[in-house]
Amino acid sequence: MGSCVFAFVVLGLVYTQAFASDPSPLQDFCVAENAPKVFVNGVVCKNPAHVHADDFFFSGLDKPGDTNNALGSKVTPVNVNNLFGLNTLGISLVRIDFARHGLNPPHTHPGATEVLTLLEGKLYVGFVTSNPPKLFTKILNKGDVFVFPHGLIHFQHNIGHENAVAIAGLSSQNPGVITVANAVFGSNPSINDDVLEKAFQVDDDVIDYLKSQFWTDNQ
Known part of the structure; x- marks a missing residue:
């Protein structure tokens, strides 16, 4: 009997880890309240009676990011912090601009898988698996798509002769980012x-x- 209970607990833990992600919404939407931060796993909802179309709208992703920095790249996020309607929906996105030779350095998103589409340019991209580490890389051209699995260290490097632009979707309203060199x-x-x-x-x-x-x- 004891071994059966143990097996049940282990299976429960495996199931929980396998499907860990942002919680599924319990209503049509839960627009983030633009108010002082409350320390909960998410953001407090605005009264639905006060929600309007602008809560689901973001403008400006057509504008290039400023790549005048040591890395030669700029990430412009659209997440729950600047698009309140994303709250509880489990998605976000970023625009990534690359100068010539620009690099989005090795980093992780603790809360999300990332799928990247290259709009302009040529990128060398890759990710490293957990122990034992194995590197998966690919050269992307305009229109190509690449997936970076949840939480794994990954990077993108502009190897073309022109600037590059990519759009990436992430499976969390606020995926977080840990840049390896900066953190260490x-x-x-x-x-x-x-x-x-x-x-x-x-x-x-x-x-x-x-x-x-x-x-x-x-x-």
């Missing part, structure tokens, strides 16, 4: 040098040099 070497307070030296198997001079760099992002 630019955190505040910083990660202990001993930890990083052992993790990367380099001496303290290398770690000190990397920490001294100006870690920027393209968000």
